[in-house]
Amino acid sequence: GAGVSQSPSNKVTEKGKDVELRCDPISGHTALYWYRQSLGQGLEFLIYFQGNSAPDKSGLPSDRFSAERTGGSVSTLTIQRTQQEDSAVYLCASRGRAILPGANVLTFGAGSRLTVL
Amino acid sequence: AQRVTQPEKLLSVFKGAPVELKCNYSYSGSPELFWYVQYSRQRLQLLLRHISRESIKGFTADLNKGETSFHLKKPFAQEEDSAMYYCALSKGSQGNLIFGKGTKLSVKP
Numbered sequence: 001g002a003g004v005s006q007s008p009s010n011k012v013t014e015k016g017k018d019v020e021l022r023c024d025p026i027s028g029h030t031a032l033y034w035y036r037q038s039l040g041q042g043l044e045f046l047i048y049f050q051g052n053s054a055p056d057k058s059g060l061p062s063d064r065f066s067a068e069r070t071g072g073s074v075s076t077l078t079i080q081r082t083q084q085e086d087s088a089v090y091l092c093a094s095r096g097r098a099i100l101p102g103a104n105v106l107t108f109g110a111g112s113r114l115t116v117l
Numbered sequence: 118a119q120r121v122t123q124p125e126k127l128l129s130v131f132k133g134a135p136v137e138l139k140c141n142y143s144y145s146g147s148p149e150l151f152w153y154v155q156y157s158r159q160r161l162q163l164l165l166r167h168i169s170r171e172s173i174k175g176f177t178a179d180l181n182k183g184e185t186s187f188h189l190k191k192p193f194a195q196e197e198d199s200a201m202y203y204c205a206l207s208k209g210s211q212g213n214l215i216f217g218k219g220t221k222l223s224v225k226p
Contacts, residue, residue: 033214042123042218043161043203056213091161104149104207104214108161 002026004109006092012115013082021077021112025094032075033095033106034067038088046090049075082116089113119144121206123217130194131225138189138220140178140204149207150180150187153216156200164189164202174198194224 005024013019025032034046045059049069060066064082069075079086090113093106120143130136142148152164165173167180167187178189187204204217 035216040126040218043216045213045215048213050212058213093161104212105151105163105166106214110160 004092004094004107006090006109006112008112009110010113010115012117014117015084016081018078018080019082019114021079021090021092021114023075023077023092023094023109025073025075025092026096026107027073029094029096029107030072031095032069033093034075034077035091035093036088037091037111041088043091046077079114082114084116087114087116119148119206119208119215121204121215121217123202123204123220125220126218127221127223129223129225132196133193136191136194136198136222136224138202138204138222140187140189140217142185142187142204142206144185144206144208146208148180150178151205151207151214152176152178152187152189153203153205154200155203161203194222196224196226198222199224 007022011019030051032049036044036046047067048056064080067077089111091108091111093108095106122141124139150167153161154164155161165171176189176191178187180187201219201221203219205214207214
């Protein structure tokens with residue numbers, strides 16, 4: 001596709017339920033990032049995939065959060081046993097191969113807004 | 118550890134006034150710095166990057182390694198500049214991109 005696609009755009013769930021958020025990056029982009037955007041916290045890094053390398057999971061806030069990237073393309077962010085503090089907009093971004101300085105430029109999706117009741 | 122600090126949550130100016138959005142960073146190596154912008158109901162997008170030394174929509178930003186700053190400036194603010202602005206730092210051309218908490222710029226008529 002022409003851009004980064006995320007689904008669902010909105011998700012309302014009950015506390016304790018599991019949710020899955022999906023990201024379709026730009027075709028051919030080797031790097032994929034997940035961020036969480038919430039009021040007062042800005043953009044929090046969650047996880048980063050680069051090609052076949054082991055993902056950088058250093059931003060995941062707890063073991064309830066996990067992400068996969070299958071076949072180097074689509075990624076799914078899973079939140080288990082959701083809590084109210086998980087309510088936020090989850091943003092996905094992708095990037096093509098970056099070699100030159102200043103090339104680490106991300107293209108963002110529209111986000112998935114998660115509301116945990 | 119790398120960190121990006123944007124001290125102002127909200128910055129309000131009148132149209133035609135100069136604007137400066139502050140960004141300070143901490144990183145021991147040679148950072149690559151960026152400004153991203155999110156207009157109302159639009160996606161987050163790149164505004165400019167320090168390596169290009171470019172002016173986009175009248176905005177410029179200079180990397181000051183001595184002060185570890187990358188402030189965003191525009192001499193005459195316009196109402197259409199109202200948006201959320203994020204400063205970001207990258208370790209090299211690949212790797213993680215760390216964002217600040219953002220500054221909401223409001224330009225009043």
